[in-house]
Amino acid sequence: MSAAPARGEGTEASTRGEEMHALIRELYPLCRSLTGDGVRETLRVLGRFVPLEVHEVPSGTPVFDWTVPREWNLREAWIATRDGRRVIDARDSNLHVVSYSTPLRRRVPLAELRAHLHSLPDRPDWIPYRTSYYQESWGFCVSERQLASLTEPEYEVCIDATLAPGSLCYGEWLLRGRSPREILISVHVCHPSLCNDNLSGLAVSALLARALREREGEREYGVRFLWVPGTIGSITWLARNAERAGRIAHGLTLVCLGDRSPFTYKRTLRGDAEVDRAAALALRESGFAHALIDYFPFGYDERQYNSPGFRLPVGSLMRARHGRFPEYHTSADDLDFVAPRPLEESLEVVSALLDVLDGNRVYRSTSPCGEPQLGRRGLYRALGGEPDVAELELAMLWTLTLADGAHSLLDVAERSGLRFAQLQRAAGLLRAHGLLEPCAPAENENGRVGCASC
Ligand code: ZN
Secondary structure: OOOOOOOOOOOOOOHHHHHHHHHHHHHOOOOOOOOOHHHHHHHHHHOOOOOOEEEEEEOOOEEOOEEOOOEEEEEEEEEEOOOOOEEEEOOOOHHHEOEOOOOEEEEEEHHHHHOOEEOOOOOOOOOEOOEOOOOOOOOEEOOHHHHHHOOOOEEEEEEEEEEEOOEEEEEEEEEOOOOOOEEEEEEEOOOOOOHHHHHHHHHHHHHHHHHHHHOOOOOOOEEEEEEEOOOHHHHHHHHHOHHHHOOEEEEEEEOOOOOOOOEEEEOOOOOOOHHHHHHHHHHHHHOOOEEEEOOOOOOOOHHHHOOOOOOOOEEEEEOOOOOOOOOOOEOOOOOOOOOHHHHHHHHHHHHHHHHHHHHOOEEEEOOOOOOOOOHHHOOOOOOOOOOOHHHHHHHHHHHHHOOEEEEEHHHHHHHHOOOHHHHHHHHHHHHHOOOEEEOOOOOOOOOOOOOOOO
16 A cells, blocks of 8 residues: 555546546436447447447357347336336336346236345445346346335336347447557446446546547557447457457456545456556556555456456456445445546546556667766766756666666666656657667567467
């Protein structure tokens, strides 16, 4: 854990934080699920930020060990008394209906109905979020108080939904870099009215993508954004892009980035991949409180990317850890649970993390025998007037010390404790004076191409 942040205090939320919160408010009412028009509409909104491509994959398409499911669309769902008074209505909260519930319209005795109702006894006012994607059933999620109010012997139950052949859709956008190698940003897009998980990830990724697009052509790595329904979406992308997956050198899933907790970075399966080290450095430099945790095989789509057939080094950046905060997967993960400032901080950290990955280089000194004479070149004790000149000199000395073709700027940052941006600046000065030459980009140890099991 690092110290509490010095910045990020105060009450004024930034413009970008406000913009992300506004985007979350816009997306909040949409009834997203694994498939269906709620996801399409969400992707259409994200299309305002970057010209993403929307892929439609037909139901029944085999994707590795899975099959693209039928498409689910909900028109309405309610429980009414016999005299027509609606006591539960999905118009009040789309969490009220279990996602992928099969269509139903009939009178149901209370005892039978109760077997299809989900509530949270410990949180009497909250509605849980439940899904039944891969098992045909129906159900409603209600608060404990609503459950207690159901006392009539039978109710009229309506789930006006279609569960039929259609397609699964996901969004994809690639910012091209100078190199064919890519950084993957993957965000799940399947949760309905839940803000931290997962609208915060959508909002941060949307503004990140737009900011990168504004600086198109400046980056070494391409950055590939995937907005996919959880699990089946990333599996579908991998199944359709087994070759392309080999270009992914580093990756991140973004989830739970809008709450007020310290940051959590979940490492890749490897645990020491470049993205793991870049995340640790970016968080250290941010000054924000954070924890680094090891990989575990549940969570979000990092599970698919790290699977044995791909072994892509994909970590996960979050604030509160999914499943570990009481509001998780309940109606309390609402618009008040996420705030502009934490969203802004999250965007800042992800941007810095990408900048470290993109700027990491391996150099070789052109004058490796003893120190080169920096003073003669005006690089030492000659740079006046800048408050950080001593740090810049130190950065040059550290960069030269490790300029042996075997250490990267990330190594230098870890070893020296100096800021990555300062080391980049130092390396730029040394290069301008002919004292450093870049080595070919160090091959990522994830050098395999494609899917080993295909
Ligand atoms: Zn979730």
